[in-house]
Amino acid sequence: AAQPGAVTSPMVGVVYLGPEPGAPPFVAVGQPVAAGQTLLLIEAMKTFNQIKAPKAGTVARILVASGAPVEYGEPLLILE
Template identity: 70%
Template sequence: MSKDHTTADVAFIQALAELLNSNDLTEISVKREYGENDALNVKVSKQTQMVAAPAAAPQAAPVAPQASAPVTAAPALISADPAEHPGAVASPMVGTAYLSPEPGAAPFVAIGQAVTAGQTVLIIEAMKTMNQIPAPASGTIKRILVADGTPVEYGAPLMIIE
């Protein structure tokens, strides 16, 4: 790899980091090929703590306290990785999570609510398509790990059902 590649690669990686931050992404992976045996694989990522953002819509106001309620109720659960929890509902795709069927409507579920297997718990918009995410098993919603309108990645924990 030449010095020209190195200088350009540093600028490229900085541009990826700026893209990551400006679009609220948590990870970007890129492979840049210069020739047959000359390539650069870059993975830029950051760890983020999911915090419910305040929303302008009145229906989203109850979501923020619910998402932050476990912080005071069970600090031991917060330190553990929610993705490892046996009741974690993982995102089946990359997209934007919505907790209600449309703006102004009541959320699909709330913390403490009983759900049945197959019941829609949220939707993920991907490529302008609304995908209903069903509860994988019956149980009670213990934690909602995403705020309404936030981007999610494949495999990211969305909520915990016990």
């Protein structure tokens, strides 16, 4: 079932939770975020694409691990 606050992947690629290896993640569970804030990166064809919050809210769950492959439409995290 689709979660109302789910942020889904707009592309196939590899997800990264932080800007570079060893850096802290862009967001953490329980953190408030603003609309347009960068949540994570997806690398597709050697290009890093910022995935931004579609609305303001709080990060309820992060559903992917850094370095994991993702498919188009796959839920990445939940915003409440």
